[in-house]
Amino acid sequence: xxxxxxxxxxxxxxxxxxxxxxxxxxxxxxxxxxxxxxxxxxxxxxxxxxxxxxxxxxxxxxxxxxxxxxxxxxxxxxxxxxxxxxxxxxxxxxxxxxxxxxxxxxxxxxxxxxxxxxxxxxxxxxxxxxxxxxxxxxxxxxxxxxxxxxxxxxxxxxxxxxxxxxxxxxxxxxxxxxxxxxxxxxxxxxxxxxxxxxxxxxxxxxxxxxxxxxxxxxxxxxxxxxxxxxxxxxxxxxxxxxxxxxxxxxxxxxxxxxxxxxxxxxxxxxxxxxxxxxxxxxxxxxxxxxxxxxxxxxxxxxxxxxxxxxxxxxxxxxxxxxxxxxxxxxxxxxxxxxxxxxxxxxxxxxxxxxxxxxxxxxxxxxxxxxxxxxxxxxxxxxxxxxxxxxxxxxxxxxxxxxxxxxxxxxxxxxxxxxxxxxxxxxxxxxxxxxxxxxxxxxxxxxxxxxxxxxx
Numbered sequence: 001x002x003x004x005x006x007x008x009x010x011x012x013x014x015x016x017x018x019x020x021x022x023x024x025x026x027x028x029x030x031x032x033x034x035x036x037x038x039x040x041x042x043x044x045x046x047x048x049x050x051x052x053x054x055x056x057x058x059x060x061x062x063x064x065x066x067x068x069x070x071x072x073x074x075x076x077x078x079x080x081x082x083x084x085x086x087x088x089x090x091x092x093x094x095x096x097x098x099x100x101x102x103x104x105x106x107x108x109x110x111x112x113x114x115x116x117x118x119x120x121x122x123x124x125x126x127x128x129x130x131x132x133x134x135x136x137x138x139x140x141x142x143x144x145x146x147x148x149x150x151x152x153x154x155x156x157x158x159x160x161x162x163x164x165x166x167x168x169x170x171x172x173x174x175x176x177x178x179x180x181x182x183x184x185x186x187x188x189x190x191x192x193x194x195x196x197x198x199x200x201x202x203x204x205x206x207x208x209x210x211x212x213x214x215x216x217x218x219x220x221x222x223x224x225x226x227x228x229x230x231x232x233x234x235x236x237x238x239x240x241x242x243x244x245x246x247x248x249x250x251x252x253x254x255x256x257x258x259x260x261x262x263x264x265x266x267x268x269x270x271x272x273x274x275x276x277x278x279x280x281x282x283x284x285x286x287x288x289x290x291x292x293x294x295x296x297x298x299x300x301x302x303x304x305x306x307x308x309x310x311x312x313x314x315x316x317x318x319x320x321x322x323x324x325x326x327x328x329x330x331x332x333x334x335x336x337x338x339x340x341x342x343x344x345x346x347x348x349x350x351x352x353x354x355x356x357x358x359x360x361x362x363x364x365x366x367x368x369x370x371x372x373x374x375x376x377x378x379x380x381x382x383x384x385x386x387x388x389x390x391x392x393x394x395x396x397x398x399x400x401x402x403x404x405x406x407x408x409x410x411x412x413x414x415x416x417x418x419x420x421x422x423x424x425x426x427x428x429x430x431x432x433x434x435x436x437x438x439x440x441x442x443x444x445x446x447x448x449x450x451x452x453x454x455x
C-alpha cells in the first residue's frame with residue numbers, strides 16, 4: 001500500500017519521515033531551488049520601467065509581466081498565456097512525466113528545500129525525528145518542537161507577505177506594514193490568513209498536497225505512455241531481489257532489497273512497484289540507490305530516468321507524432337502571443353459613426369457626421385488625449401472632449417467630423433483619424449464618412 005494511504009491501527013495518519021541524501025540530483029535540485037527562492041522573494045521589489053517584475057493584481061484588474069502593464073482589455077493575452085502554459089505542462093508530462101512537481105513546483109521547493117531543512121536542522125535525521133515524535137514530552141522535545149514551529153510560522157509569514165506583494169504590489173504591502181492597521185485592515189487580515197494557510201500546509205498537510213489534493217498526478221496517467229521518460233526502477237536488471245552473501249556476491253538481481261529507496265521518498269512509495277501517481281520525480285531514490293550501487297560495486301542507475309521501452313525493449317525514447325503535434329501547437333501559440341505583445345499599443349481607440357444619423361450641411365461649405373469614440377489607456381499613468389484628422393482640411397468639433405484618460409480606464413468622446421463638400425466624391429468617404437497624446441501620434445484609425453454625392 002502506498003505511503004499516503006497508510007494509517008496506524010487506530011486509524012490515525014501515519015507520518016512519513018524521509019531520509020535526506022545529498023547526491024548529484026539533489027545538488028542540481030538545490031541549485032534550481034536557490035535560484036527560484038531568490039527570484040520569488042525579490043521579484044515584487046525588482047522594478048522595470050517603474051513597474052514590478054511580476055504582479056497579478058486581481059482586485060484592481062491590473063497585471064504586470066516584466067515591467068509591461070496589462071489591463072482587463074488585454075484579457076485575451078492572459079488567456080492565451082494560460083493556454084500556452086497548460087500545453088507546455090502537457091508536453092513536458094508526455095516527455096518527462098511529473099518532472100515539474102519534483103523540480104519546479106513551489107510546493108515541493110518550499111517543503112523539501114526550506115521547511116524540511118529547518119526540521120532536519122532542529123530535530124535531526126529521519127530516525128531521530130521519528131523517535132522524538134514517539135517519545136514523551138520532555139524539556140528537550142518541547143524546546144525543539146517550539147523552536148521548529150516558531151520558525152515555521154516566521155517562514156510562513158514571510159512567504160505570505162511576498163505572495164501578497166505579487167497580488168497588490170510591493171508599494172501597497174509596505175503601506176500595510178508601516179501605516180496604522182485600521183487603514184488597511186483587509187490587507188492585514190489577508191496576510192495572517194495566508195500565513196495560517198502556508199503554515200498548515202507545510203507543517204501538517206505536507207505530501208498530501210501532491211498525492212491527494214493536486215489533480216496533476218491524476219492527469220499524468222492519461223498523458224504518459226511507454227516513451228515517457230520518468231524516474232523508474234530497472235526491474236529487468238534488479239529482479240529477483242536478494243541480499244548479498246558473506247562474500248559480497250549474489251546470484252540474484254542487482255537490487256539488494258535495502259529499502260532505502262522507500263526511506264528517502266517524500267511521498268512514501270516504493271518505486272520498485274512501477275510508475276505511480278504519487279511519484280513526483282524528485283530523484284531522491286536515484287541518489288540513494290546510486291550510493292548503494294557504488295558500495296557494492298555495481299553499475300549505477302538501477303533506479304534512474306527510464307522510459308518503459310528503454311527497460312523492456314532496449315529502445316531509446318523517440319520524439320513521436322504526439323510530441324511533435326504539441327510542440328507545433330506551442331510554437332504557433334507563442335508566435336501569436338508574441339505578435340500581439342510586440343504590436344500592442346499603450347492606448348487603443350474604437351471609433352463608431354452614430355447609427356441612424358444623417359449627414360448635416362454646415363456653414364462655409366462643410367458637411368458633418370457625428371461620431372462616438374472609446375479610448376482605452378493601458379499605460380500606468382494618466383494621459384491627456386485629443387483627436388486630429390490626418391487631412392488638415394478636415395475638422396473635428398467636440399461635443400464631449402476626451403480630456404484625460406485615466407490609467408487602466410476608458411474615456412468616451414463625442415464629436416463631429418466636418419469635411420469640405422468639395423472633397424466628397426462618393427456616398428462613403430474614408431477618413432483617417434489620429435489619436436494624439438503629448439504631441440505623439442499613438443494610433444491611426446480609419447472610419448467612414450457618409451455625405452452627399454457631388455458630381
